[in-house]
Amino acid sequence: MAIFLLPSFALIVVFYLLPVLLTLLISFTDMDYSFQWNWVGLKNYVQMISDPIAGKVFNNTLLYVFSTLALFNVGAALVISLITVHIPERVGQGYRALWLLPRITPSTVYALLWLWAVRQDPTALFNWILGFFGMEPVNWLHKHPWPIVILVNGFVGASFGMIIFTAALKSIPADYLRAARVDGASTLQIIRHIELPLIKWPLMFVTAYQTLSLLTSYEYILLVTNGGPGYYTTEVWALYSYHLAFAQYGGIVKFGYGAALATVLVILGLILSIAYWRVFRLKELMVEPKIEV
Amino acid sequence: MVSRKHLPWIAFMALLTLPIVLLYTLLFAQSVSEEVVGILPVNLTLSNWEFLKDGNIRVPGTTTQYYPNVYAVTLNTLALALTVSFLELIFSSLAGYAISRYKFRGRSAFLALALVLHSFPGITLLIALFYILNVMGLYDTLLGVIIIKVALDMPLDIWIMKGFFDGISWDMEMSALVDGCSRLQAWWKVVMPNVRNGLMTVLIFGFLSGWSEFIYVLTFISSQDYWTFSMLVYALTTGEYSYINPGVTSAVAIIYMIPVILFFLFAQQYLLRIQIAGKGVT
Numbered sequence: 001m002a003i004f005l006l007p008s009f010a011l012i013v014v015f016y017l018l019p020v021l022l023t024l025l026i027s028f029t030d031m032d033y034s035f036q037w038n039w040v041g042l043k044n045y046v047q048m049i050s051d052p053i054a055g056k057v058f059n060n061t062l063l064y065v066f067s068t069l070a071l072f073n074v075g076a077a078l079v080i081s082l083i084t085v086h087i088p089e090r091v092g093q094g095y096r097a098l099w100l101l102p103r104i105t106p107s108t109v110y111a112l113l114w115l116w117a118v119r120q121d122p123t124a125l126f127n128w129i130l131g132f133f134g135m136e137p138v139n140w141l142h143k144h145p146w147p148i149v150i151l152v153n154g155f156v157g158a159s160f161g162m163i164i165f166t167a168a169l170k171s172i173p174a175d176y177l178r179a180a181r182v183d184g185a186s187t188l189q190i191i192r193h194i195e196l197p198l199i200k201w202p203l204m205f206v207t208a209y210q211t212l213s214l215l216t217s218y219e220y221i222l223l224v225t226n227g228g229p230g231y232y233t234t235e236v237w238a239l240y241s242y243h244l245a246f247a248q249y250g251g252i253v254k255f256g257y258g259a260a261l262a263t264v265l266v267i268l269g270l271i272l273s274i275a276y277w278r279v280f281r282l283k284e285l286m287v288e289p290k291i292e293v
Numbered sequence: 294m295v296s297r298k299h300l301p302w303i304a305f306m307a308l309l310t311l312p313i314v315l316l317y318t319l320l321f322a323q324s325v326s327e328e329v330v331g332i333l334p335v336n337l338t339l340s341n342w343e344f345l346k347d348g349n350i351r352v353p354g355t356t357t358q359y360y361p362n363v364y365a366v367t368l369n370t371l372a373l374a375l376t377v378s379f380l381e382l383i384f385s386s387l388a389g390y391a392i393s394r395y396k397f398r399g400r401s402a403f404l405a406l407a408l409v410l411h412s413f414p415g416i417t418l419l420i421a422l423f424y425i426l427n428v429m430g431l432y433d434t435l436l437g438v439i440i441i442k443v444a445l446d447m448p449l450d451i452w453i454m455k456g457f458f459d460g461i462s463w464d465m466e467m468s469a470l471v472d473g474c475s476r477l478q479a480w481w482k483v484v485m486p487n488v489r490n491g492l493m494t495v496l497i498f499g500f501l502s503g504w505s506e507f508i509y510v511l512t513f514i515s516s517q518d519y520w521t522f523s524m525l526v527y528a529l530t531t532g533e534y535s536y537i538n539p540g541v542t543s544a545v546a547i548i549y550m551i552p553v554i555l556f557f558l559f560a561q562q563y564l565l566r567i568q569i570a571g572k573g574v575t
Binding site: 003004005007008009011012014015016018019020021022023026031035076079080083084086087088091095097098099100101102104105106107108109111112113114115116117123125128129151155212213215216217218219222223238241242245246255258259262265266269270273274277 | 299302303305306309310312313314315316317319320323328329330331332383384385387388390391392395403405406407408409410411413414415416417418419420421422423424425427428440441443444445447448451477501504505507508512522523524526527530539542543546549550553556557561564
């Protein structure tokens, strides 16, 4: 029996549970690249509270998480799944497949495509299209970094909710919709009064789950703006922690302070993970989207 | 059947989806031309693909080799992706089977742990993982990245496999045991062939997750000898010579995309399952 569980259990303990503990411990030190355990108590946490950059980064994170969530991970996801289940299935499926593409594309390639599309020269995709409307070329990453960051993440993020919502919408018994049609309901009325109330649980689940994902994600931001342009303009919490530990200018490595920032996310992550598990009874939801009938 | 009342919605979806189509068209157009205006190729050429001959990406005006050989990079990436997917396959089907079939102390605790970790973002543990890899002497090795990937994907994989094992009836296994198979033999010979869909899901998910991995390679690998495609594309995009030839960069990116495109075209049903169970990605 032990042979079945041992490999995965050992891996999870050493590379998942131990790191959680270590992150916490390192956050109480001023560790740098020499890996010395110099205990400094709560110094890193005191610094976090008074660090003006951390304050700015905190606000950035809120902006990033909630606008991406509202516009794409929940907003666009809901719009796409509602439309694609109401048009002929083959067409709808085709659109959903296309929306899956950004997610399975390697992040470096996907980011590269956006970097090309938003370049400042007039032949770059964005400016080329604007040119048809007689508008001047814009240096997007400098002038409007936030919309670009949100677009880049949003086009990846929408597919998660899209798939969950689509599965939930498809599992609504056809009788309900037929009965409503017979009673003379329009498509919009059906969406508003039947479909949306019935996918309430998946909606809450996607919102909660993606909030945590967005809070801790920084890969695409690192690739597209790397926190810039200028002074921490699009730096988010998780990226700031990364930069402190691995990419400080002048090679000053701050594992301790970086770990303190990461600890905030770790604790938040643990609380939210446990909360989701309870609230959404994840077990059932993963098998079949929950529908309250 | 496309009726007229659907047309406005189909058109609206087309508009919403247009940026995705344009981006990938841009990638393709860029790779077969000297220059691109919007998405339109100017002066078609195959010269961007010349690096395929010997795998060396040349920077114009110098003979210095700034980038590692593309074929070496391909082998590294394949090694990473294949090892990750096979280890995930074996470990998760072992654990998933045990959890599905055995009653033992701590079973529910283990399952709960896997479930909680499933939504917990492993990426926040980067600093601690960096420390552990250094202590273990696995910094700057592909093995280090492989182990971390396998460990962090494990909760989700166990969860997927357990679900598939739950769907297999006891009877087949029971008769194998009655006929004298050991538990391990029954698992391998009787049960495993019946969960092929689950195995495929874990295998494809593991492969893509290893193939696309960027942050762990960026952070835990320093020497070019162990670069994978993600690092090569990153270096071509942001490096000193990145602006010189986007055509070559896009050709490399397309090579990098081949497995992704194959899975996208031929194994979409597995990808959808992955996404439903998918974890901490935006």
